[in-house]
Amino acid sequence: MLKEDSPNAPVDPALPFTDGTGQRAVLRIQSNPMTAAVCVGGLLVPGLGHLLLQRWKRGGLLLASVVLMFVMGLQMEGALASPPNSSELLSFKTLNAFANVGVGLPYLIAMGEGYGEGVATSPTADYGWLFLVVAGLLNYLVVLDAFDIARGRKP
Amino acid sequence: MHSHFAALITFALLVSVVFAIITKSTPREQVQYGVFVFLAFVAAALVIGWIMYPFPF
Numbered sequence: 330m331l332k333e334d335s336p337n338a339p340v341d342p343a344l345p346f347t348d349g350t351g352q353r354a355v356l357r358i359q360s361n362p363m364t365a366a367v368c369v370g371g372l373l374v375p376g377l378g379h380l381l382l383q384r385w386k387r388g389g390l391l392l393a394s395v396v397l398m399f400v401m402g403l404q405m406e407g408a409l410a411s412p413p414n415s416s417e418l419l420s421f422k423t424l425n426a427f428a429n430v431g432v433g434l435p436y437l438i439a440m441g442e443g444y445g446e447g448v449a450t451s452p453t454a455d456y457g458w459l460f461l462v463v464a465g466l467l468n469y470l471v472v473l474d475a476f477d478i479a480r481g482r483k484p
Numbered sequence: 485m486h487s488h489f490a491a492l493i494t495f496a497l498l499v500s501v502v503f504a505i506i507t508k509s510t511p512r513e514q515v516q517y518g519v520f521v522f523l524a525f526v527a528a529a530l531v532i533g534w535i536m537y538p539f540p541f
Contacts, residue, residue, distance in 0.1 A: 387505050398498045405491070456491045463495070467502045474506035484509055 358481035367479045371472040373433040375464075378475030391471050399435050399464040407457020408447025409439060431465030496525035 359367065359382070371378025376392030403409075410425035417423065429436055429445075439445045445461075448454055477483040504518030 390501060390505055394498045394501045398495075401494065453486060453491065456488070456495075460491075460495065463499065467499065470506055471502065 356481040356484055359479040364476065364479040367475050368472055371475045372431075372468070375432060375435075375468045375471060378472055379478070382475060382478050384478065395432060395464050395468050395471065396435060398460050398467070399432050399439075402457045402460030402464060403439060403444050405453035405457030405460060406448040406451040407454055407459070407461045408449070409436065409445025409461055411440065411445075425462065428462040428465040431468045432461075433468065436465070492529050493526065496522050496529075500525065 363381075367378040367381050370381055374392070375395035376388040376390075379388030379391060382388075409429050410422050412426050412430070413420060413423045436445075447458070451457070474483070500518045500522035503521050504514040508514045508517050
């Protein structure tokens with residue numbers, strides 16, 4: 330629920346209001362350094378942005394969901410894309426790597442430990458690849474959600 | 485995990501949890517929306533699977 334979607338939201342975002350379901354909501358705008366920390370932290374560790382904003386349950390569930398999806402993708406022998414070199418920038422591999430990098434530190438750890446090689450002949454390799462890609466893309470959405478909360482657009 | 489259906493259910497469950505949390509504010513709304521998205525994922529996969537069933541390729 331964005332603030333603009335709620336007809337009860339006050340002009341001053343610091344004032345409490347009731348949302349569409351009658352729940353009391355308060356929009357707390359964070360400072361710019363805190364917003365930057367939320368975004369960077371969320372990009373490094375899924376859900377960390379919400380945890381920094383003291384959204385404990387949301388952050389925990391998001392952390393568990395995204396990391397579990399990433400680990401299951403590795404377990405299903407999906408392949409991680411390494412960052413493209415200069416001759417590969419305009420290729421599908423760039424999009425693949427962008428999606429994979431979105432999950433943050435788990436991607437770096439998996440690449441460092443050699444878990445992202447994948448097994449092309451495995452019957453679950455395609456599913457694993459999909460899990461790895463979607464885990465990264467979901468984390469980008471999670472970071473955008475944390476940004477909205479930090480800027481007072483969402484309770 | 486070597487069952488495609490189990491992979492589908494797991495995928496739908498994890499994605500619906502994330503979608504519900506980031507799009508809705510209250511726990512009640514999140515649960516309702518999460519269940520809806522989960523069922524929509526599973527139903528869409530089954531329907532599309534049956535539509536593709538007679539295809540020879």
